[in-house]
Amino acid sequence: MRSFSYQRASDPQAALQALAVTAAATTPLTEASSQPLAGGTTLIDLMKLDVMRPERLVDINPLAGNWAQVDLDGGNLKLGALAHMSQVAGHAEVRQNYPVIADSLKLAASPQLRNMATLGGNVLQRTRCSYFRDVSYAECNKRNPGSGCAAMDGFNRMHAVLGTSHQCIATYPGDFAQALIALDAAIEITSKSGPRSMSFAEFHRAPGDTPAIETVLAPGELISGFAIDGRWPRSVYLKVRDRQSYEFALASAAVALDLQNGVINDARLALGGVATVPWRAREAEAVLKGQKLDDALAERAADAAFADARGRQHNAFKIALGKRVVAHALKKAIAMEI
Amino acid sequence: MSTAAPEPKANMGQPIPRYDAVAKVTGRAEYAADVPLANPAYAYLVTSAIAKGRVDSFDLDEARRVRGVIDIITHENMVKLKDAKLFSNGGYMSTTVQPLKSADIAHDGQIIAVVLAESFEAARDAAHRVKVSYSTMPPTASFDSQGTTAAGAKGQLAQFKEDPEVGDFAKGFDSAEVKVSAEYETPTQHHNPMELFATSCAWNGDQLTIYEPSQYVYGLKNGVAEQLGVDADKVRVINAYVGGAFGSKGSVTPRTAIIASLARRLNRPVKLVATRDQGFTIATYRAETRHQVKLGAGRDGKLLALRHDGHEISSRPDPYAVGGTKTTTRLYACPNVASMVSIVRADRNTPGFMRSPPEVPYLFALESAMDELAIELNMDPIELRRINDTTTEPIKGKPYTSRSLMACFDEAAKAFDWSKRNPTPRSMSDGDWLIGYGCATTCYPTQMAPAAARVRLQRDGRVRVQIAGHEIGNGAYTVIAQAAAERLGVPIENVSVMIGDSDLPPAPVAGGSNSTASTCSAVMKVCDQVRQRLLKAVMPEEGVINRAKETVGVGRTPVTDAAHGDQALDREKAFDALGVGVVEEYGEWKPEGAPLDSFHAMYAGHARLIGGPEFGDKIAYAFGAEFVEVRINRNTREIRVPRLVGAFACGHIMNPRTARSQLMGGLIWGMSSALLEATEIDPRNARYVNDNLADYLVPVNADVPSVEVILLSEQDDQVNPAGVKGLGELGNVGTNAAVCNAIFHATGQRIRKLPVRLEKLEI
Known part of the structure; x- marks a missing residue:
């Protein structure tokens, strides 16, 4: 330091x-x-x-007075960027109407961290790639553009299989962002030129040729909050990890369904632990829409979600695991008593 | 999970609360790095980013410009320290690599510079600005890397004396009707005690005081004195508490003499707290191992042949090995046994002991193979152990001093509800979860070493016990206080205990589970000396004294049945007869069969451990049986362990509360070792990748919903005067195999390479 x-x-x-x-x-x-x-x-x-x-x-x-609200207003949800993870995870109305949000927060980190960490900081959380976090490794395109990637052929069990580039395979480590993606949330940004709002799905940038640039947020800008339209009581966050608590996902899925008479009217699916950015699985959503869920459809959706996945030496298992997580999460969402 | 302290059974002491409990939970316990120093300089280590090669040059300009930097020490300006021998080869050191001696680099994370500054923050800031140019050579990372060399452990490592064998293995194996032949692997693991590797050194004239968490203050004092070339009597090591060690703080690491020499050079105290990731390379670790086990048995399950070959990684300069075949070849009755331990050298830091050093990897292999044999025989795995249970070890035919292995299996099986197990693999489930039950034998050699103590008794019944033991979480304060209170017949509240200071009478390394047996035996002996002095004052007749010595406590009525006719000693009367204020005695104790030079070695910081298979014409081990329930999710393959049950027999239990705590921690660690813990090595550069507690996983509370520890009543009068069989390392020995055996039962899949991660399951 x-x-x-x-x-x-x-x-x-x-x-x-x-x-x-x-x-x-x-x-x-x-x-x-x-x-x-x-x-x-x-x-x-x-x-x-x-x-x-x-x-x-x-x-x-000190801005928490303005930016730490949890408002369910007229069927929509507004979350302040400085609300603490624990505050939102434990919010009764959030839990009831947006279980995917409450669970994504509750299943992340430890109680101590959830009491400290804010929602805005959460979505800006940086990768846990060991080679990125240890400056004694010279090669890291994210930390030191153009230097190479030590993880590509190194120990990469925790690394991404979706959204990777020839420059970087570092996993986006968070959980809450998957819930936001699944719920098609908007992110509110404040800068000297005034406030703006954009789709949260556009907020993170896949590594591509510039892995050092992780989001569209510019220096001098601040996240002030998040907004979600509608209520999503039929939503789940499923997180699979090596230990039961206080650990990052090997694979996770955020699912939100609008079910009418057993038919999937609308499906939202986001993946965590497997991708370089919070990952919206639109191909899988397309497979699901207008259908009734059975084992075969869940499997087809899972296959669609990982159609473009690319594994490496230690992380290839995440493709099969991710598919099982998607299928299982869909079944859990369908089985929810609303 | 019950949290109440267990009720003592026969031959167990009282479950009194920990002597140091309040100090610890209130934060008053002072650990080495907590000790305030007068005007200290702060040290921050710079460690190598390569595993093999040399430092070409340093660019220190930017680092030196950081405000508050005092000096930056590299091999170019470091004082020369004397070479010292490896702990396991009769010396003190964790490694013979001496950092800062030359530009050469022998392993990843070797200390290559030390920044000294007025604050920790300035030292760290400057350390981050040190630029190093290296000449890198391709390093050998591990077993499958190019450039390894292998040779038998026997002959190159003093502590490894034999490759046990008996009968004719080849013939026995050939003739066996049922055979198992399998290979097993265990990973690199690091101790990761909560307390980091801290060292503070302060000189007062030619007197050096070291504040450092250590499992062996006498070893540290003598080892550092040797390296510095100073009189060991002028070096004092103080650590009232050690915040976890697990073997990592048992031998002397190079950092201590470096910090001591810098403190001398600066003429002011120097304080170092190494970082978590530095701890992976400046101290020791459990090296990865490979095993081949061959078992041959008759249809009746009786073992006819057993072969166990082990390979272990060590560093280039140091031939370290744990060599667990001395245990695995003796555990079961078997007429034809062969074994061989080999050391494979790579460009790594030197490994060392880590909780249950030989038994954890070697019993994983044997106890997995025994489970495989039970499957082949279509036999209950407990019955297979029963059929091969023995009261004499097969290699030399020596009798076990006591062995309650099958009693442990029976007790644990009952508590676990083993009878509800359907033996068919993959036959039990609960919703989405496949259920597996597994079990394994656990054992650990009973070891002792010479120790000395000083005990002072006051007329008012207050007692002070002084011994350079170590509170590493093992309950040392508590059991030492209990030993003195029981022997002198005073309330436990009357006893104060001083340990963790090399100015106190020597105790051995707190390792090899010898601590309680050694320190309590010494304390009891010295308490007897105190009693004799008092008795002589009031009962001058020799015959009475001898009778009283055996039976009479001080100030209370005798405890043994035989003594009911005797009178209790009136302490105040005895003091008045002596005409003194306190009675203080110093005494030395050594275990039966200890070598002649034991006491001399004890003062020089060499612990001569006796026991296990090397205990005269006997063999001494503690035993247990460990049972595990695993649950594996069909959908996600998550592996969870809802239940751990262990039953243990360890001779006299000084304190069922601290004993249970030790064994519980062992069971949890064993599960952790099976499922979570592995230090990942990048084979391209022989560097540790996950060198932090976020990536090196250990269990959290949610991972261990239920742990049950059953203490069996067992009496063993042959091991030591305290009747104690050490148990600190017993708990985590069998668990690795028990977990894998349970996974086999749940899934039908045998995992022979640890740790078991969900991607290894093919369900």
Whole structure:
């Protein structure tokens, strides 16, 4: 960890002002010299490991007064970016109307981390790739563009099989983002030029040729919240991992279904633990729509979800595992008593 | 899971709460890195990013510019330290690689520089700015890498004395009607104690004080003195508490003498707390092992032939091996036995002992093979153990001092409801979950080593016990206090215990499960010396003294039936007769059959452990039986362990509460070892990849919903005066095999390579 300056922002304008940087427009957000500090559960970790080296931290926790709400208003859900994971996971109405959100949060991290970590920070959580997190490995295109990828032919059991590129196979590690993707959430962003809103599905960027750029968020911008239209009581988050708690997914699925007389009217499916970004499985959704779920259809949907998957030495098992998780999650969602 | 302390049975002490419980739960317990120092400098290590080669140059400019940096030490400006021998070859060291001695790099994560600064933060900041140029050579990572060399352990490692054999294995195996021949593998594992590898060194003139978590303060004191070339009597090691060790803090790592020499150079205290990932390479680990086991039996299940060959990874310079064949060749009756342990060298840091060093990998292989044999025989696996149970070991025909293996199986089987098991694999399920029951034998050699103690008794009945034992979570404070309280007949609250300080009378390394047997035997002996002095004052007749010595406690009525006719000693009267304020005695104890140089070695920091298969004309082991229920989800293949049950017989149990806690931790670790723990090595560069607690998985509470520990009553008067058979390492020996045996029962699939991850299942 390198020395840095610390500043508390009293209001959004002050935060944006403090975060405004002179860096070139091409600087990845994660390399910006000023970084917002919310729960700090990722940022401080990575600073201790010398992976992130900001010169200035802008503490945005004082903005929680405006940005930590959990509102179910007129059949829609609004979540503030500074709401804590534990606060939303334990919210009775969220649990009832959006079980996929409550479970994705409850099944992540540990109670201590969920009490600290915020929703905005959660979706910005960076990969757990061991080679990315250890600066003694010279090769990492995400950390050091153009240096290569040590994971590609290294120990890659936890790495992605979907959305990979020749530059990077690092897995997006979070859970909550899959729920947001499945529910077609919008993300609200504030900058000096004012607020904007966009589809959360467009927020993360697959690594492609520029794995250092992980989201469309620009330096000087802040996430203020998330919005979800409608209620999704028939939704589940299924997470498979090596141990029962406090562990990242080997494969996970967020499923939201609109069922009418046993027929799938609308299906939303997002995958975690297997992809470089929160992954919307649109091909699988297309297979499901207008159908009644049986074992064969679940299997077809799962196959469609992983049609483009590409495994490597240690992570190839995630393709078969991911398919089983999708099929099982669909059956769980169908079986829910609403 | 019941959380109440177990009721003591016959030959068990009271389940008194831990002596150090309140200090620990209130945060008052002072660990090595907690000790305040006057104006310390902070050290931060820089470790190599390559496993083989040399440092060409350092660029230290940017690092030196960090405010608060005092100095940066590399091989170019480090004082020369003396070479010291490996612990397992009669020395003190965890490795003979001496970092900072030259530009050469022998393994990943070797210490190549030390940054000294006015604060921890400045030292860390500067360390991150040190730039290193290397000349890299292709390293050999492990078994399947190019460039390994292999040779038998016998002859190159002092601690490995024999490849046990008896009869004619080849003939016996040929003639056997039922055979099993299989290969097994265990992975690299790291201890990962919660407490990091910390070292603080402070000089006062020519006196050095070291605050460091250690399982062997006398070894550390003498080893560091040897490296520094100073008188060992001028070195003191203090650690009142050790925050977990599991073997990793038993031998002297190179960091200590480095920090001590830097403190001397700076003329101020230096404090180091190495990081979690540095802990993977600056200390030891459990090396990966490979095994071939051949079992031949008659249709009746009687073993006719047993062969166990083991291969273990070690470093280039050091021939370390755990060599568990000394146990696996003796566990069951068998007329024809052969074995061989080989050491395979690679470009790695030197491995070392890790909880139940030889037995964990070697019994995984044997107890898996026994389960495979039971399947071949279509026989209950418990019955197979019963048929081959023995009271004498087969290699030299020596009798076990006591052996309650089958009693443990019977008790554990009853508690586990083994009778409800349908023996057919894949026959039991609950909804989406396949259910498997498995079991295995666990055992661990009963070991002792010489120890000394000082005991002081006051007229008012207060007692102080001093012994350089180690509180590594084992309950050392508690059982030592109990031993003294029982022997002197005073309430436990009257006893204060001082341990974890090399200025106290020496105790052996807290390893090999010898600690309770050794320290309590010594404390009991010295308590007897105290009693004799008092008795002499009031009962001068020799005959009375001898009778009283055997039967009379101080200040309370005798406890044994034979002693009912005797009078209790009046302590105050005895003190008044002596005309003294306190009675203090110092004494040394050594186990039966200990070598002649035992006491001399004890003061020099060499523990001469006696026991196990090397216990004169006897053999001494503690036994247990471990049962596991696994559940495997048909859809997701998740593997869960809802139940662990173990029954153990370990001679006299000093304290059922601390004993149960040790064994429970062992069972949990065994499950962890079977399912979760593995240090991944990148074969391209021989580096550890998952060197942190987020990626090196250990169980969380949710993984262990139920653990049941059953303590059997067992009496063994042959092992030591305390009648204690160490149990700290007993709990996690059989669990690996029991888990895999249960997985076979659940799925019909035999897993012979640990850990079992869900991708290995083909259900």
